Amino acid sequence: MTTESGAGLHTVGRSVERYDGVGFVTGRTQYAADLTFPRMLHLKVVRSPSHHARIRGVDLSEAQEVPGFVRALTHADVPHNVYTILGLIGVEPEEEFVLPVDRVRYKGEPIVAILAETEAAAYEAVAKVRLDLEELPAVFDMDEALAPGAPVVTHWGNNTFMYEGHECRRVRYGDVEAGFAAADAIVEGEYRTSPIEHAPLETTGCIAVPEANGRFTVHTNSQAIYFSLDNTSIILQLAANRLRFIGGTVGGGFGGKVDVIVEPLATLGAMLTGRPVRYVYSRSEEMQVSSTRSAEIIRIKDGVMADGTIVARKVTGMADCGAYSRQTPYAITKFAANATGPYRIPNAWVDAYCVYTNRTPTSAMRGFGVTMGHFAVEVQMDKIARLCGLDPWTVRFRNAHRNGDIKPHRKATADATLIETMQAAAELVGVELAPELRAMTSAPRDAVASAPRDAVAPAPRDAQEGDR
Amino acid sequence: MTVSHYYLPASVPEALGLLGAHGPELLVIAGGTVAMPLINEGISLPVRVMGLRRAGLDGIERTGDELRIGATATLTGLLALDAIPMLREAAARVAGWSVRNMATVGGNLFTPPPGGDVATALLALGARAVVTGPAGDREVPLAGFWTGFMTNDLASDELLTGIVVPLEPGRATCVKFGRKQANTPAVVTVAVHLAMDEDGETVRTARIALGAAGPHPVRMARAEAALAGTRLEPAAIAESAAAAAADCEPFTDAVASEWYRRRMVAVFVGRALTVLAQPASPASGRGA
Amino acid sequence: MASVIVSFELSGREVEVMVKPMTTLQAVLRTQLGHTAVKDGCRQGGCGSCTVLVDGEPMLSCLLPVQDIAGRRVTTVEGLTPAEGLHPIQKAFLEANGFQCGYCTPGMVLLAKALLDHNPEPGRDEIVDALAGNACRCTGYDPIIEAISKAAATAAAGAAR
Numbered sequence: 023m024t025t026e027s028g029a030g031l032h033t034v035g036r037s038v039e040r041y042d043g044v045g046f047v048t049g050r051t052q053y054a055a056d057l058t059f060p061r062m063l064h065l066k067v068v069r070s071p072s073h074h075a076r077i078r079g080v081d082l083s084e085a086q087e088v089p090g091f092v093r094a095l096t097h098a099d100v101p102h103n104v105y106t107i108l109g110l111i112g113v114e115p116e117e118e119f120v121l122p123v124d125r126v127r128y129k130g131e132p133i134v135a136i137l138a139e140t141e142a143a144a145y146e147a148v149a150k151v152r153l154d155l156e157e158l159p160a161v162f163d164m165d166e167a168l169a170p171g172a173p174v175v176t177h178w179g180n181n182t183f184m185y186e187g188h189e190c191r192r193v194r195y196g197d198v199e200a201g202f203a204a205a206d207a208i209v210e211g212e213y214r215t216s217p218i219e220h221a222p223l224e225t226t227g228c229i230a231v232p233e234a235n236g237r238f239t240v241h242t243n244s245q246a247i248y249f250s251l252d253n254t255s256i257i258l259q260l261a262a263n264r265l266r267f268i269g270g271t272v273g274g275g276f277g278g279k280v281d282v283i284v285e286p287l288a289t290l291g292a293m294l295t296g297r298p299v300r301y302v303y304s305r306s307e308e309m310q311v312s313s314t315r316s317a318e319i320i321r322i323k324d325g326v327m328a329d330g331t332i333v334a335r336k337v338t339g340m341a342d343c344g345a346y347s348r349q350t351p352y353a354i355t356k357f358a359a360n361a362t363g364p365y366r367i368p369n370a371w372v373d374a375y376c377v378y379t380n381r382t383p384t385s386a387m388r389g390f391g392v393t394m395g396h397f398a399v400e401v402q403m404d405k406i407a408r409l410c411g412l413d414p415w416t417v418r419f420r421n422a423h424r425n426g427d428i429k430p431h432r433k434a435t436a437d438a439t440l441i442e443t444m445q446a447a448a449e450l451v452g453v454e455l456a457p458e459l460r461a462m463t464s465a466p467r468d469a470v471a472s473a474p475r476d477a478v479a480p481a482p483r484d485a486q487e488g489d490r
Numbered sequence: 491m492t493v494s495h496y497y498l499p500a501s502v503p504e505a506l507g508l509l510g511a512h513g514p515e516l517l518v519i520a521g522g523t524v525a526m527p528l529i530n531e532g533i534s535l536p537v538r539v540m541g542l543r544r545a546g547l548d549g550i551e552r553t554g555d556e557l558r559i560g561a562t563a564t565l566t567g568l569l570a571l572d573a574i575p576m577l578r579e580a581a582a583r584v585a586g587w588s589v590r591n592m593a594t595v596g597g598n599l600f601t602p603p604p605g606g607d608v609a610t611a612l613l614a615l616g617a618r619a620v621v622t623g624p625a626g627d628r629e630v631p632l633a634g635f636w637t638g639f640m641t642n643d644l645a646s647d648e649l650l651t652g653i654v655v656p657l658e659p660g661r662a663t664c665v666k667f668g669r670k671q672a673n674t675p676a677v678v679t680v681a682v683h684l685a686m687d688e689d690g691e692t693v694r695t696a697r698i699a700l701g702a703a704g705p706h707p708v709r710m711a712r713a714e715a716a717l718a719g720t721r722l723e724p725a726a727i728a729e730s731a732a733a734a735a736a737d738c739e740p741f742t743d744a745v746a747s748e749w750y751r752r753r754m755v756a757v758f759v760g761r762a763l764t765v766l767a768q769p770a771s772p773a774s775g776r777g778a
Numbered sequence: 779m780a781s782v783i784v785s786f787e788l789s790g791r792e793v794e795v796m797v798k799p800m801t802t803l804q805a806v807l808r809t810q811l812g813h814t815a816v817k818d819g820c821r822q823g824g825c826g827s828c829t830v831l832v833d834g835e836p837m838l839s840c841l842l843p844v845q846d847i848a849g850r851r852v853t854t855v856e857g858l859t860p861a862e863g864l865h866p867i868q869k870a871f872l873e874a875n876g877f878q879c880g881y882c883t884p885g886m887v888l889l890a891k892a893l894l895d896h897n898p899e900p901g902r903d904e905i906v907d908a909l910a911g912n913a914c915r916c917t918g919y920d921p922i923i924e925a926i927s928k929a930a931a932t933a934a935a936g937a938a939r
Contacts, residue, residue, distance in 0.1 A: 044872065049883070223879070223913060224817070273880070305825075541843060
């Protein structure tokens with residue numbers, strides 16, 4: 023293969039051995055929990071057995087007697103205890119507790135951290151901490167959480183993340199009611215997705231090491247090293263240049279290791295004891311407590327013409343962020359922008375809610391906010407096709423966006439390739455497309471398709487192997 | 491870990507001595523595939539533990555018309571057996587290779603549901619547990635071995651030392667239905683042994699055992715009776731399957747709901763019996 | 779809680795460790811003997827990342843009290859790796875890109891070794907059955923199966939010469 027200039031390509035088009043492959047096959051690759059340091063302490067947390075409760079008391083007296091117990095970390099030890107991961111990009115308010123003060127909001131929420139000489143001693147001390155909790159009513163369902171009278175999870179009084187004073191992320195474009203009135207048919211659908219746990223083979227964890235120069239080196243398997251460093255700096259009120267975060271190979275992330283959960287406590291432990299502190303999740307912590315992809319409920323109402331074109335779409339989307347919102351407000355924003363899919367819909371109304379419940383906090387995973395949204399959008403397209411008596415290709419071609427189409431969130435479509443991609447896909451799977459569909463292109467709707475635009479005609483290219 | 495003493499007795503008398511000295515306080519483990527996860531998680535906090543890997547209980551021998559399987563013979567050991575293909579099939583479906591190298595036949599009798607695939611097969615084969623105590627050996631038909639969820643016939647000074655499996659001619663099969671194709675807990679396990687009449691086509695007696703459909707592996711008496719004297723006609727199979735589904739006591743867990751398990755009992759009892767109704771061939775997947 | 783001394787053979791040499799009763803082989807290998815290629819994914823026997831070979835047979839070190847394998851021969855990926863270069867199975871994984879994050883790889887490599895020692899020409903079904911107890915969350919398994927097929931084919935070609 024050659025470029026237009028004729029220069030050879032040495033890597034593109036070849037199978038290249040991964041530079042880190044030797045480490046994997048020999049087992050030499052160091053993962054965060056493989057490291058060990060002299061006098062290292064083990065950190066394990068006491069977790070709430072209750073989904074929602076007032077914390078009346080925490081009794082450490084028995085735990086402190088366990089041989090090997092070194093000290094506990096409580097909320098009083100945390101310099102800046104309430105934070106939000108996305109605070110660094112201007113998201114507010116701060117809402118998540120490193121260690122909660124008077125209320126736990128999800129089952130598994132850490133309440134107290136125990137530092138001990140050995141892992142066994144840490145587990146034993148954790149088991150001996152006595153919690154005095156007063157059960158509160160809990161809510162696990164998004165519709166229930168939004169209904170009046172629901173138990174309130176947040177500290178600001180309702181169960182939605184607030185987007186600039188609004189209960190949801192809103193997109194308003196055109197006039198959906200007029201669109202529905204003009205439509206030949208109304209097609210509705212409700213789509214639900216479940217939480218998904220990433221289940222990486224390597225569990226979340228880090229080791230924080232105090233250095234002789236007063237800095238802390240944190241070896242972590244976070245996918246978001248700078249997020250973690252900067253949030254730890256804020257939480258510990260420590261200048262960022264006193265923190266050195268070392269990442270490396272993550273043993274599976276998939277978005278599950280982008281929350282700043284273990285580093286602040288481990289580093290705090292190192293600060294307060296002067297010793298390296300290891301905080302690594304067990305498998306059951308990884309399954310129960312680490313964030314998941316959020317469950318979503320997406321309700322779509324489309325006004326559709328007989329030829330399958332969608333003239334109006336009203337969407338209510340909800341993502342269950344659980345007890346703390348973490349990355350889900352961002353997921354909802356992305357969802358709102360993608361609620362019309364790669365289709366041109368001239369009237370749109372989107373209300374997308376980030377809903378708090380007493381479930382495990384949810385966060386990032388593989389295209390979060392968009393992937394679930396597209397599931398709903400595409401199943402809806404198939405539904406429209408069936409109701410209009412069309413095949414699934416036709417309904418998509420007829421609605422496909424083109425360059426220059428303005429999306430409901432006011433961005434102009436650029437580099438659209440849906441039509442061309444579907445044409446190529448149809449050919450690959452042996453589907454014969456109708457002439458109407460074969461003739462379509464992503465060129466702007468109002469362009470004169472055949473008008474030449476280039477001042478200089480491109481040089482003819484020799485036919486290459488693999489050209490169609 | 492809270493363990494203060496871990497014993498590895500080199501013989502059955504030594505093991506019994508330890509059991510006698512420490513009684514119910516002593517946790518007995520063999521392959522460790524059920525106990526170690528609980529100990530590792532801090533759910534089980536034993537102080538004294540006895541491991542049976544060195545106690546000389548891992549042999550398998552065929553004596554005449556019986557197979558004597560040592561309690562700590564591994565599931566991999568069962569896979570090397572030609573004598574009972576259906577037992578081999580049951581063992582092959584448990585977990586993965588590494589676990590089969592560690593998990594024991596005896597240990598499978600103590601594995602809580604939905605585990606216990608091999609125990610289910612042994613129940614259908616009419617196996618007997620060999621229990622050894624200070625007074626010597628006694629044998630307990632497996633049908634009487636389990637007394638409830640995680641409870642059994644053993645006295646606190648007794649040890650399961652082996653399983654005796656009669657080599658009875660007839661037709662047998664074991665089928666496990668899980669959510670994945672391998673390394674998966676059972677939604678339901680069905681094991682069947684049919685003793686046939688002289689004509690070779692009429693069922694004399696049937697043993698149908700279910701796993702993951704009760705507090706322990708269970709025999710389905712009504713389902714068995716529905717087959718006696720029949721030639722495994724579709725109607726007889728359907729009646730048997732329906733009886734098993736009605737009489738079993740499945741539970742809901744993370745793997746499957748009680749509702750689903752009950753329906754799958756009907757389906758897989760039906761399928762197992764349909765396999766056994768086919769004319770015998772090397773590929774028929776059955777055989778005692 | 780009296781500690782005990784356990785000795786066994788590791789990577790061709792005799793080692794001796796002092797452990798609290800029932801310490802697992804996984805803990806000993808990872809924290810006392812520096813064999814961190816043995817991974818720690820679950821401690822439940824569910825993921826297979828702690829796989830080691832005991833007298834050539836695969837076992838899960840997280841479920842194995844080290845006292846149980848006293849006197850036995852234990853092989854980890856560290857033991858499989860030659861002083862220079864790579865074992866042919868490791869080469870096959872490298873060439874087939876039989877990994878993404880690498881966490882399951884040591885376990886898979888050891889299983890491959892054990893499988894090919896038992897059965898030098900496994901079919902796809904036999905490879906799949908051998909790997910059934912080891913989870914991979916990244917690759918979808920095909921590259922790993924291909925790596926093992928490749929290793930078998932290469933060994934067969936080498937033997938034929």
